[in-house]
Amino acid sequence: MLPKSTTLLRKNNERISIKESYRRLGCKRAEALIGWYAFKGTDNTGSFAGKGVLSHFKAFMQADDEILDAFAAFGQTQDIPSHIIDKIQWYMRVLYGTGDLNESFVKSYTLSCVQYCTAMNM
Numbered sequence: 386m387l388p389k390s391t392t393l394l395r396k397n398n399e400r401i402s403i404k405e406s407y408r409r410l411g412c413k414r415a416e417a418l419i420g421w422y423a424f425k426g427t428d429n430t431g432s433f434a435g436k437g438v439l440s441h442f443k444a445f446m447q448a449d450d451e452i453l454d455a456f457a458a459f460g461q462t463q464d465i466p467s468h469i470i471d472k473i474q475w476y477m478r479v480l481y482g483t484g485d486l487n488e489s490f491v492k493s494y495t496l497s498c499v500q501y502c503t504a505m506n507m
Contacts, residue, residue, distance in 0.1 A: 413453045414445070420459030421445050424473065436480055444480040452476045 393401040407415050425441040432438070448456075455472035459465065 413450060413457075414448075417445075417448075417453040417456035420456035423459060424456065424476075440480060444476060447479055448476055452479070 391403045393403060395401060410418065421441075425438070452472050452475055455469045455476070458469050
């Protein structure tokens, strides 16, 4: 349970309520948020392979419960099971859409991100 006054300060002293952000995301997305954040890899570069933070966030908000469960499972075990990797690949399909999907890119990017998250002991 968070205290009532838990906020983040942004530029120009803008305050963001963590409690309100949690309410807007919902429990399922809030549980998946850290795994998704680690996976998307755009915190240092701003974008990856033409998809920036906004594109990733839109895909995250469109993700179904199975994809969210997969992101929430990051860090629960040393090795990430193949069924979770499969769900993360579905996230990549949501992110890139079926029109500009390169299957080898999806597999390669998914596996490299999962290996990075595992190495960082998420």
